[in-house]
Amino acid sequence: MTRIAAKFADLKSQGKSAFVSYIMAGDPDYDTTLAVMNGLPGAGVDIIELGAPFTDPMADGPTIQLAGQRALDGGMTLKKTLQLVTEFRKTDDTTPIVLMGYYNPIYSHGVDAFLVDAKAAGVDGLIVVDLPPEEDSELCIPAGKAGIDFIRLTTPTTDERRLPTVLPNTSGFIYYVAITGITGSGSASPETVGREVARIKQSTDLPVCVGFGIKTPQDAAAMAAVADGAVVGSAIVQKLADGDSVETVLDFVKDLADGAHSA
């Protein structure tokens, strides 16, 4: 069983929803990211999404754009992002890690070499924003063969007509993007999201996690109540941008995780 499947099975047995946190690799620097990562499972994070910085993050709002910029300015690369995962795995072999980013750095690295390196580092899943199902032959299908989950985004524009195209090659879990928009922007009501999640679950047995616009422990609780998990990114990244210490950031993450788990 993959780390992601094992995690959801474990949560299900406890009757809990997952809490998924996002941080940007290398923001503000390598060592801080590693320190935060190492603290996330203890703060209650079930799945770690690790952002791989890219110069042109078209689906991201200012908070994550700037985080990526800081990381790149500090010399972060895809190779170093994988190195972070390798180091994290020295002390944690169970918490799933999902790399989230854009296709070009992976394409530039070489898809086959990337999958070998990512698997060796201990990456469990990939979210690549600019690879829709129409481009599955690029990375999604090779990733599946390499034993790495390709986690698809579904959005409010993914209607009944489109859903059968989006679901087939996806694995691990489904990431439901609660709003049409960029990361860190407005939020949707739990009622609307609940309806959408229920609609998606009619067509798949995979867990559905909700992200975009979740900023507080209350938001996390409300979204976790209507889905299999809640994802928080920008709100955590903003704490790091504000210069908060690793401890303060992890305290905030713990509040969010407690919120999600209370649902």
Next chain:
Amino acid sequence: MATDMFNSLMNGPDEQGRFGDFGGRFVSETLMPLILDLEAEYEKAKTDPTFWAEMDDLWKHYVGRPSPLYYADRLTQEFGGAKIYLKRDELNHTGAHKINNVLGQILLARRMGKTRIIAETGAGQHGVATATVCAKFGLKCVVYMGAHDVERQAPNVFRMKLLGAEVVPVTSGRGTLKDAMNDAMRDWVTYVDETFYCIGTVAGPHPYPAMVRDFQSIIGKEVKTQIMEAEGRLPDSVVACIGGGSNAMGLFYPFLDDKSVRIIGVEAGGKGVNDRMEHCASLTGGRPGVLHGNRTYLLQDDDGQILEGHSISAGLDYPGIGPEHSWLHDIGRAEYVSVTDTEALDAFQLSCRTEGIIPALEPSHALAHVAKIAGDLPSDHLLVMNMCGRGDKDIFTVARALGWDMSTSDA
């Protein structure tokens, strides 16, 4: 003949939106349904005579097409070789080729019931064209423009505002065309229902590269007719400048299967195509990658991070190029070269002095290359260059580059 159809270079892209390995649909899931809708709508319009009748009417009465094919006898004498013809797309309404494409996309947007048009712009020519057509049809228009370009293209910013558009200065990245395109896509993903994204070049996700090419192909089609009238035969060479490459694709496309026609695209070499990447020559100085919805040649570092190029011309200041150009480059059907800022500035002044045409800095690049090759070509060699824009917008930039103080211009 069927075999000719099969061997034609004009059949691209395939249904995946690919020209060879280039192109595609590398966008977020939110945008995928919109892109599929657009493709369906465009496929319908393409074979609808009423759509083209409306286009032809607007091209003729609103844009002023056909633009002349002008024999530039003084430039021909100056270079002392090939016979130089200029396709005068700078005489179009709004001063560049951009409006050819904008009209097509806005008519599509109207057919799709979209009420809000967004666009990115570099030099401001596409922004002005979009603002113009939106004003004509009473549509809301929002133009994303890099903050750096807002500064160096101030007259076009004011034009857009006069035309009723909202101009949003983009400060992310280095504040140029690439960043404006990122922010336009962020807007699009946010206001999906009512918004139509009017892309200004032959780039972006399928069907944009093909659609924009088709709308711009009026340039090459007219040249074909006009040169037959003037000379009774096809040209020997066609030359155009390339940023994203829409004016070039519009000129080149109708000639792709005419093997006798040499096709030359001129990229912005900035301060020289060197390791410091102070240029925008994606084909001569970049390698394949994925950005803004398509796979194409890009300026990028070893980690696949996109690099900011440099060009004196805001309209060429883009780290990518349309995917069809990447394909034509790889199969060898078109040649791609680059010229420097300095060479373009020289050509700019030459055009002013010898032909009385103040060209935009973009086609000044094409002319700079023509200046390099024309003298070595025989006098019966017919060379057509696309004069794709006029230079009114650039006089401030050129004045600065030539050390002319515009504030005390009585010198």
